[in-house]
Amino acid sequence: MRLDAKIPAGPLAQKWDRHRFETKLVNPANRRKYSILVVGTGLAGASASASLAELGYDVKTFCIHDSPRRAHSIAAQGGINAAKNYPNDGDSIWRLFYDTVKGGDFRAREANVYRLAQVSNAIIDQCTAQGVPFAREYGGLLANRSFGGAQLSRTFYARGQTGQQLLLGAYSAMMRQAAAGRVHLFPRREMLDLVVVNGQARGIVARNLLTGEIERHAGHAVLLCTGGYGNVYFLSTNAKACNVTATYRAYKRGAFFANPCFTQIHPTCIPVHGTYQSKLTLMSESLRNDGRVWVPKTPGDKRAPTEIPEAERDYFLERKYPSFGNLVPRDVASRNAKEQCDQGKGVGDTGLAVYLDFADAIQRDGKATIAKKYGNLFQMYEKITGDDPYRTPMMIYPAVHYTMGGLWVDYNLMSTVPGLFVLGEANFSDHGANRLGASALMQGLADGYFVIPATIGGYLAGTRFEAVTTGDAGFADAERQVAEQTRRLLSIGGKRTVDDFHRQLGLTMWDHCGMSRTNAGLERARAVIRELRAEFWRDVRVPGSAADLNQSLEKAGRVADFMEFAELMVLDALARQESCGGHFNEAFQTEENEARRDDQNFCHVAAWEFTGEGRDPNLHKEPLSFENVQLTQRSYK
Amino acid sequence: MNKTINLTLKIWRQKDRSDKGRFETTPARDISTDMSFLEMLDVVNERLTLEGREPIAFEHDCREGICGSCGTMVNGRAHGPLKGTSLCQLHMRHFKDGDTLTIEPWRARAFPVIKDLVVDRSAYDRIIQAGGYVSVNTGSAPEANTLPVPPELAEKAMDAAACIGCGACVAACPNASAMLFVSAKISQLALLPQGRPEADRRALAMVRAMDACGFGNCSNHRECENACPKEISIANIARLNREFLHAGFISHET
Numbered sequence: 081m082r083l084d085a086k087i088p089a090g091p092l093a094q095k096w097d098r099h100r101f102e103t104k105l106v107n108p109a110n111r112r113k114y115s116i117l118v119v120g121t122g123l124a125g126a127s128a129s130a131s132l133a134e135l136g137y138d139v140k141t142f143c144i145h146d147s148p149r150r151a152h153s154i155a156a157q158g159g160i161n162a163a164k165n166y167p168n169d170g171d172s173i174w175r176l177f178y179d180t181v182k183g184g185d186f187r188a189r190e191a192n193v194y195r196l197a198q199v200s201n202a203i204i205d206q207c208t209a210q211g212v213p214f215a216r217e218y219g220g221l222l223a224n225r226s227f228g229g230a231q232l233s234r235t236f237y238a239r240g241q242t243g244q245q246l247l248l249g250a251y252s253a254m255m256r257q258a259a260a261g262r263v264h265l266f267p268r269r270e271m272l273d274l275v276v277v278n279g280q281a282r283g284i285v286a287r288n289l290l291t292g293e294i295e296r297h298a299g300h301a302v303l304l305c306t307g308g309y310g311n312v313y314f315l316s317t318n319a320k321a322c323n324v325t326a327t328y329r330a331y332k333r334g335a336f337f338a339n340p341c342f343t344q345i346h347p348t349c350i351p352v353h354g355t356y357q358s359k360l361t362l363m364s365e366s367l368r369n370d371g372r373v374w375v376p377k378t379p380g381d382k383r384a385p386t387e388i389p390e391a392e393r394d395y396f397l398e399r400k401y402p403s404f405g406n407l408v409p410r411d412v413a414s415r416n417a418k419e420q421c422d423q424g425k426g427v428g429d430t431g432l433a434v435y436l437d438f439a440d441a442i443q444r445d446g447k448a449t450i451a452k453k454y455g456n457l458f459q460m461y462e463k464i465t466g467d468d469p470y471r472t473p474m475m476i477y478p479a480v481h482y483t484m485g486g487l488w489v490d491y492n493l494m495s496t497v498p499g500l501f502v503l504g505e506a507n508f509s510d511h512g513a514n515r516l517g518a519s520a521l522m523q524g525l526a527d528g529y530f531v532i533p534a535t536i537g538g539y540l541a542g543t544r545f546e547a548v549t550t551g552d553a554g555f556a557d558a559e560r561q562v563a564e565q566t567r568r569l570l571s572i573g574g575k576r577t578v579d580d581f582h583r584q585l586g587l588t589m590w591d592h593c594g595m596s597r598t599n600a601g602l603e604r605a606r607a608v609i610r611e612l613r614a615e616f617w618r619d620v621r622v623p624g625s626a627a628d629l630n631q632s633l634e635k636a637g638r639v640a641d642f643m644e645f646a647e648l649m650v651l652d653a654l655a656r657q658e659s660c661g662g663h664f665n666e667a668f669q670t671e672e673n674e675a676r677r678d679d680q681n682f683c684h685v686a687a688w689e690f691t692g693e694g695r696d697p698n699l700h701k702e703p704l705s706f707e708n709v710q711l712t713q714r715s716y717k
Numbered sequence: 718m719n720k721t722i723n724l725t726l727k728i729w730r731q732k733d734r735s736d737k738g739r740f741e742t743t744p745a746r747d748i749s750t751d752m753s754f755l756e757m758l759d760v761v762n763e764r765l766t767l768e769g770r771e772p773i774a775f776e777h778d779c780r781e782g783i784c785g786s787c788g789t790m791v792n793g794r795a796h797g798p799l800k801g802t803s804l805c806q807l808h809m810r811h812f813k814d815g816d817t818l819t820i821e822p823w824r825a826r827a828f829p830v831i832k833d834l835v836v837d838r839s840a841y842d843r844i845i846q847a848g849g850y851v852s853v854n855t856g857s858a859p860e861a862n863t864l865p866v867p868p869e870l871a872e873k874a875m876d877a878a879a880c881i882g883c884g885a886c887v888a889a890c891p892n893a894s895a896m897l898f899v900s901a902k903i904s905q906l907a908l909l910p911q912g913r914p915e916a917d918r919r920a921l922a923m924v925r926a927m928d929a930c931g932f933g934n935c936s937n938h939r940e941c942e943n944a945c946p947k948e949i950s951i952a953n954i955a956r957l958n959r960e961f962l963h964a965g966f967i968s969h970e971t
Binding site for chain 2 (some may be wrong): 127131133134145146147148149150153155164171202204205206208209210211213214215216217218219220221222238239241244245251252255256258259265267276284290319320321353354356357359361362391459463464466529530533560575577580621623624628629631632681714
């Protein structure tokens with residue numbers, strides 16, 4: 081099968097306009113006849129649900145939480161990018177496009193990224209109109225701040241709670257449609273399988289998390305807006321419910337999985353401090369606007385940070401990257417922190433941390449100004465660690481945060497299964513091998529508010545649909561498989577808990593498929609994952625029943641999928657014999673320890689096709705062609 | 718810094734909606750003071766699982782104080798003893814070795830218990846559906862800077878918008894009133910020019926929905942403000958009352 085990205089012809093800046101013109105439309109009166117299933121209610125799912133319902137489609141929306149407002153987009157802190165150029169500092173759609181492609185280490189599609197930059201401004205307009213309380217200047221106009229990977233200010237923000245405010249905006253727009261009867265909400269549902277009929281995605285099977293009932297839902301198209309898979313590492317900044325199940329089950333039903341090894345390790349997180357720890361907490365990248373990252377110059381220096389004189393500190397990001405300084409992209413900042421710790425210069429009890437110091441900023445701008453910008457983050461840091469960052473520098477260390485990989489989609493956001501669309505973090509499309517800060521919110525909302533409403537009509541109008549009901553064999557088959565897995569999980573009655581297995585899987589992935597990778601380590605990880613998976617199915621203990629709220633059972637199903645998916649990540653990492661962005665194979669680095677790409681052989685999207693249980697997947701390659709930017713070694717010096 | 722403590726938990730167990738429920742006493746041993754409250758419950762649940770008993774059902778997700786999933790009463794206080802802190806951000810360093818902790822679900826007629834510490838908060842979604850939005854379809858928004866908003870108003874709106882919808886205000890209120898939750902949304906949108914055109918209709922509809930869901934009335938106990946993990950001010954309730962009265966007496970909305 082040849083992957084056709086369906087990128088429109090013509091000059092980059094005209095592709096989206098041209099595509100929208102050439103795409104078939106669905107007559108307003110006919111839209112209500114089409115039923116769209118939206119899985120997930122984060123930024124992508126909520127904005128898509130609202131926008132499609134406004135157009136007149138019949139929308140059914142599913143979420144795993146008790147309320148759609150709790151989707152994990154809510155935890156995004158720093159901001160959302162747009163090319164408004166309000167600060168008059170030289171921004172443009174082209175520059176946002178260029179920074180994003182370069183930030184992704186030239187492993188994203190030009191056309192998709194350009195479209196993202198094009199619609200970025202309309203997102204800000206939309207959210208502002210919804211009543212999102214963005215930060216404002218004294219004159220009442222919108223304020224901007226800087227983020228990593230850019231030398232200008234294009235990030236809009238609502239304190240350190242931008243994701244929360246944008247999500248509540250999208251959620252409220254969706255609730256307005258729910259009140260109007262155009263969105264039918266199904267909370268506390270977990271999608272457990274995709275139903276494909278005659279080669280088209282025509283429904284889902286979902287578990288009602290309260291009653292355990294397996295429900296069948298049919299529609300004309302399915303939108304997966306189910307986020308990323310960072311929790312494969314157990315410890316990540318993702319919320320506990322984040323999982324790969326929906327996308328992985330779709331992969332097993334024929335959707336190709338693209339670039340699964342592209343994982344973002346975020347440089348500024350609160351370091352790990354105990355084996356009981358259940359998750360990691362991000363400290364927004366915006367802190368790097370004013371915080372200075374440093375370690376002691378001498379390895380093993382155990383003095384308190386305030387006792388280490390200026391001359392004996394190494395502000396390593398400022399030293400190595402004078403033009404971007406502390407605002408280098410995330411992958412670069414993370415790798416450098418690791419490098420310092422590997423040299424024995426790490427600080428704190430574990431030696432796995434570097435300082436993020438606000439002393440200079442507080443002296444320069446005053447405590448009040450810093451508190452206004454970052455107050456809630458400082459407070460959160462103090463709650464977790466018991467240290468006051470106004471008086472002593474924060475300690476930070478990289479942690480898994482976001483996954484650039486995801487289901488492969490074409491320019492219309494459709495996967496390799498006709499009728500299955502994938503939006504937001506769940507797809508692979510816009511961030512290449514590394515996502516820049518404040519771009520995830522932009523992409524989720526771009527996909528939901530502006531891209532899918534334009535592209536889904538083309539599919540619906542151009543497709544013949546047979547009548548499909550939930551009584552069809554495809555639904556029965558999917559339900560049977562789901563019920564069988566549940567029965568199996570509950571019947572093992574072994575000696576290890578789900579979390580115990582998950583933690584071990586996570587450690588293996590972190591050690592061998594994390595911030596830096598080697599071929600030997602990856603091979604080893606593959607073997608360990610296989611053993612662990614076999615042991616899981618032999619010795620896991622899942623208490624309770626299938627017929628009520630059973631959180632252990634929910635977790636067990638998700639971990640079972642992570643156990644398989646982890647191997648796919650490792651395979652992908654092994655197949656990509658280069659370093660790029662967040663994928664750093666130690667064998668491929670420049671003399672200055674930066675990622676060394678191999679554009680000759682790996683300038684492609686790796687898309688994996690499921691071929692059956694226990695069989696190796698097939699690798700398909702979508703070549704990436706760059707007609708508008710020049711492939712260069714990324715430099716932030 | 719890092720030390721361990723032993724605790725006794727008196728924890729609410731309830732099989733389902735129709736079960737009467739009861740307190741169960743169980744130990745929490747070797748709890749690191751660096752753990753969060755939910756991590757302490759994780760440790761207890763791991764033990765219960767291995768002992769062949771059912772773990773305690775409790776709601777949680779982001780574990781960084783923003784999703785609003787978590788929350789229980791701890792010794793009679795919503796989200797526990799620390800002010801301005803959700804349960805997931807409460808760390809065990811705030812407890813002493815040998816303490817007994819009574820852990821219960823939110824108690825309110827409008828929040829029926831589903832299982833153990835998990836309650837049904839769908840009433841909040843029904844209230845938002847009644848009018849907690851600005852009616853603006855995708856694509857019809859004006860350019861963002863055409864409508865300047867004085868920063869002090871934007872800040873006040875943001876203070877109100879910080880609500881995480883956890884339900885602590887209802888749980889803490891002797892009347893199980895949802896006024897703080899409702900007023901936070903009404904205030905956010907009433908303060909901003911974008912929300913003004915629908916302000917009257919919104920105030921009437923949301924208050925009506927709140928009543929229909931079975932929440933009680935506000936009688937100024939201020940327990941909600943005290944329990945709120947985001948420290949939402951009851952000044953918002955005063956604003957809600959003004960908006961509601963204005964809508965009822967002066968506007969044409971019914």
